[in-house]
Amino acid sequence: xxxxxxxxxxxPVGLLTAALLDAAGVSVEVLERKAGRSQLAKATxxxxxxxxVLTQLRTEGDRRLSxxxxxxxxxxxxxxxxxxPAGLDYTRLxxxxxxxxxxxxxxxxxxxADHLRRRGTPVHYGHDVTAFTQDADGVRVTVNGRVxxxxxxxxxxxxxxxxxQQAGIDFRGxxxxxxxxxxxxxxxxxxxxxxxxxxxxxxxxxxIPLPDxxxxxxGTEAADTGLTxxxxxxxxxxxxxVDALRANxxxxxxGDHGLREVxxxxxxxxxxxxxxxxxxxxxxxxxxxxxxxxxxGGQGLNVGLQDAANLAWKLAAEIxxxxxxxxxxxxxxxxxxxxxxxxxxxxxxxxxxALMTTFTPAGAALRDLMSALIAKGGDTAxxxxxxxxxxxxxxxxxxxxxxxDGCRAPDLALSDxxxxxxxxxxxxxxxxxxxxxxxxxxxxxxxxxxRALPWSGLSAALIRPDGYIARAWTAPDVEEVAAAxxxxxxxx
Ligand SMILES: Cc1cc2nc3c(=O)[nH]c(=O)nc-3n(C[C@H](O)[C@H](O)[C@H](O)COP(=O)(O)OP(=O)(O)OC[C@H]3O[C@@H](n4cnc5c(N)ncnc54)[C@H](O)[C@@H]3O)c2cc1C
Numbered sequence: 001x002x003x004x005x006x007x008x009x010x011x012p013v014g015l016l017t018a019a020l021l022d023a024a025g026v027s028v029e030v031l032e033r034k035a036g037r038s039q040l041a042k043a044t045x046x047x048x049x050x051x052x053v054l055t056q057l058r059t060e061g062d063r064r065l066s067x068x069x070x071x072x073x074x075x076x077x078x079x080x081x082x083x084x085p086a087g088l089d090y091t092r093l094x095x096x097x098x099x100x101x102x103x104x105x106x107x108x109x110x111x112x113a114d115h116l117r118r119r120g121t122p123v124h125y126g127h128d129v130t131a132f133t134q135d136a137d138g139v140r141v142t143v144n145g146r147v148x149x150x151x152x153x154x155x156x157x158x159x160x161x162x163x164x165q166q167a168g169i170d171f172r173g174x175x176x177x178x179x180x181x182x183x184x185x186x187x188x189x190x191x192x193x194x195x196x197x198x199x200x201x202x203x204x205x206x207x208i209p210l211p212d213x214x215x216x217x218x219g220t221e222a223a224d225t226g227l228t229x230x231x232x233x234x235x236x237x238x239x240x241x242v243d244a245l246r247a248n249x250x251x252x253x254x255g256d257h258g259l260r261e262v263x264x265x266x267x268x269x270x271x272x273x274x275x276x277x278x279x280x281x282x283x284x285x286x287x288x289x290x291x292x293x294x295x296x297g298g299q300g301l302n303v304g305l306q307d308a309a310n311l312a313w314k315l316a317a318e319i320x321x322x323x324x325x326x327x328x329x330x331x332x333x334x335x336x337x338x339x340x341x342x343x344x345x346x347x348x349x350x351x352x353x354a355l356m357t358t359f360t361p362a363g364a365a366l367r368d369l370m371s372a373l374i375a376k377g378g379d380t381a382x383x384x385x386x387x388x389x390x391x392x393x394x395x396x397x398x399x400x401x402x403x404x405d406g407c408r409a410p411d412l413a414l415s416d417x418x419x420x421x422x423x424x425x426x427x428x429x430x431x432x433x434x435x436x437x438x439x440x441x442x443x444x445x446x447x448x449x450x451r452a453l454p455w456s457g458l459s460a461a462l463i464r465p466d467g468y469i470a471r472a473w474t475a476p477d478v479e480e481v482a483a484a485x486x487x488x489x490x491x492x
Contacts, residue, residue, distance in 0.1 A: 002029070002150065004028060006152075007153075012043075012112060013301075013304040016053075016305050017308040019115055020056070020313070021312050022116070022119055023056070023424070026319050031127035035126050036125050043104075043105040045079075046301070047101075047388060072103060074102040076194060077090055082370070083196040083198060083204060085371045086371040126144075128144055130143070132283070139153040151319060152284070154311070179267050180267060180294070181245065181267055183262050183265040185217055186214050195253075197253055202221070202251050268295050286304060291342040291345055303390075306390060313465035314333070322489060324487060324490060324492070326398050401471055409461065419450075430450070431452040438476050439478060442482055447462075447485055459477075460473045460481050
């Protein structure tokens with residue numbers, strides 16, 4: 001067997017999966033069908049939780065991949081939900097990254113690919129995966145007509161995933177009913193900052209400044225909604241034109257903002273599906289291979305990268321032979337935790353599609369109502385900001401315990417540094433909040449004990465490699481904490 005894991009697909013999710021597995025001491029190779037890195041601009045929005053995940057990966061010195069991306073991107077203080085006039089305020093979020101980072105997907109992929117190259121982790125371009133088989137010992141993957149062997153296969157091969165199809169995993173959901181347009185353009189007379197136009201007679205159009213001085217324009221014409229799947233296919237078969245884009249700009253904004261050059265142009269629809277299973281024995285799905293939806297609120301890439309973060313440490317633990325059943329096939333397993341996230345993603349993007357593309361007076365009234373609720377800044381705004389930013393996500397703990405069990409750990413102050421820069425993919429972190437450092441003896445190769453400044457009245461918190469709290473305690477009961485540490489880090 002040449003490597004522990006083959007990752008099919010060198011998009012952002014495949015690249016991050018490989019980087020995290022490598023950081024956990026697992027040998028991995030990425031097989032990508034295309035001849036080189038993708039030039040498709042696609043995602044521009046990176047949310048705070050994704051930047052927290054990328055903080056785990058060290059590059060030169062103590063710099064992290066999140067540091068590199070923040071330096072290359074453009075932070076904006078508000079996210080949008082369904083391009084409503086009232087934005088979601090990220091400045092109050094408890095994170096080192098209280099903003100949306102505007103950064104093209106090509107830049108994210110380049111940062112990840114450069115990191116893998118520096119680490120010596122192979123990314124083989126021009127390698128088309130055409131089949132695989134698996135048995136109790138491993139997987140055999142057919143690539144360019146030859147067979148490669150590995151212990152496991154991760155299908156990060158996008159929406160039309162061959163891995164998903166060959167694994168016989170259903171991809172259920174709803175067919176498309178609308179077509180949106182998207183383009184990266186040079187404007188000589190751009191609007192100020194991010195702007196969203198919505199008008200029930202014509203449609204919707206947004207303009208977002210990109211870090212390189214160009215602009216992302218996206219929207220939907222009212223005439224391109226309420227379509228049958230066949231009409232969607234026919235509409236998307238037509239190549240998007242510069243004239244149509246200019247006409248949309250004029251119709252919806254009154255001018256063309258000095259549209260000079262169209263650098264990339266495409267269309268998107270609201271097909272919404274998610275995989276019935278995330279794992280089939282030695283084969284996993286992650287990213288668009290596991291869920292597709294309308295790109296609304298900038299979530300597909302973000303959720304896919306967080307699939308990778310959830311999967312990598314568990315798979316590494318399995319390969320290293322210490323993974324307890326609770327993280328391989330139990331309540332804290334990859335599929336148990338990520339399938340509900342994809343279901344929620346499907347729901348919130350469909351809800352956004354309804355708010356964005358119901359071009360009727362009733363649709364306008366619903367938007368006004370939702371926007372007013374968000375502008376009030378109460379629970380609705382907080383809940384939506386939690387969903388989109390990724391910070392509101394928590395996993396259902398395997399057993400009832402402290403209310404913080406399953407929640408994401410904020411960037412806690414440690415006696416030396418902060419939590420997010422201390423987390424490592426190959427070990428848990430036991431935050432010891434006691435004055436006497438009573439939990440120090442529980443340290444091991446799989447558990448780093450770190451003294452932490454007081455937080456939430458806790459005595460200790462066992463934090464998973466992906467930054468979620470496995471267990472939290474208020475009493476300094478060393479025996480009880482030791483038992484939980486054993487339960488999460490050993491295979492009986
Ligand atoms: C217009 C648009 C705007 C978007 N905006 C945002 C946004 O702002 N924020 C956000 O979070 N998301 C956004 N998304 C979604 C985001 O782009 C995707 O969710 C993301 O690309 C998924 O990454 P992935 O690695 O799972 O899949 P992909 O990026 O599709 O990568 C899969 C890779 O697998 C390769 N591959 C496929 N089959 C094989 C095979 N058989 N063998 C080998 N390789 C194979 C492909 O060539 C590809 O490189 C947007 C999408 C679109 C279309």
